[in-house]
Amino acid sequence: MAEDIAKDPVAVSPQEVSRWLEAGEIVLVDVRETKEYDHEHISGALLLPLSSFEADVFPVLTGKPVVLHCAIGKRSAAAGRMLIKAGHARVLHMDGGLTAWKAAGLGVEEAIDPPGEADNVAPLFLCPTPGAVLREEYLAPAGLTAEALAGAIGVAVSTLTRFMAGERAVDAELSLRLARYFSTASDFWLQLQIEHDLERTRHALGETIRAAIRPRAA
Template structure:
């Protein structure tokens, strides 16, 4: 399944990309951050973090497709838009990212670490794969572009405190703020709010997912 976003980036499903990899017909580029890549990555993927992503010097690959991917497909779409702006017209990204890859049963390489002791496990902070919109905004847009909180706030019509709270994880992105950020950074209109939804879902799964699975059974379908 292929899907072209509003930004012109071609989204391709994981099954198609897996067949390309099996045929040695693709260069897979992981635009997540180094810490995410170190924890788990798709075998053979080349790391090019979004925080250091420079479309002007992106390597040209002859004879193979270049596919971008991230955790859930939002950062890779944004990176694809940057490449399109630099003349890479057939930019491809993986729909659903590494999460969709794993959900389809495809292999990843995982960092092996000693299991934590019971006391460490009790006090251990949860590790989330999906970054907050504020983290993406700070690490992949504001810091690389040297944009201050005050400058961004003035450009998109919000207060400096709004930006500060967002980048520090103290507030969330709503649809209005998503539209403002999308307009300024030329991303898809739903890019920022989808980052928020993915993070909220991951946090909810961690907090109450087990309880929900115990309390609620899937509705049985009627037999024919």
């Protein structure tokens, strides 16, 4: 796979994207809006609408190349240029978008909900809650229970279970306690919370904020 990227993202064919996606070699990101995604989308694609796209805080979760796609390739190319300008490498976009994907005979997942239900389908997000990271990447691999961890770091079990369920945000004290126990940076858990909160807020209010506020001229 070519990785030399200049000012524009490399346009790749739907057939290439399909092969890479099946082999687990890429992260596929859909930059269409939520309603478009809910109507139909490529299985395995993550959703990050262009209306709430912030290149400077775009999360990098793996070392895999990022492939962006939209409906016909215009929005994904624009998002790719934003990422490259912000310093991201290995950014590609799917030529022709979902239209070309379907024209090539490749499948999509379609909404099967009754009319009016699609708006209730939650999009896929790139930034999990810090509680989910704790549960899936720290406790599960080590075979630790919430009770054992709560005792080790000196917090109530209910505090930890609510945190892992996404019902409680991490604060500075809990971040320090978790950092001490797992030998992470002291702000690691706070940064996860910030990325999670920013992503949700951009999704919910990004378009409104962009329309209401004009950047101050230098």
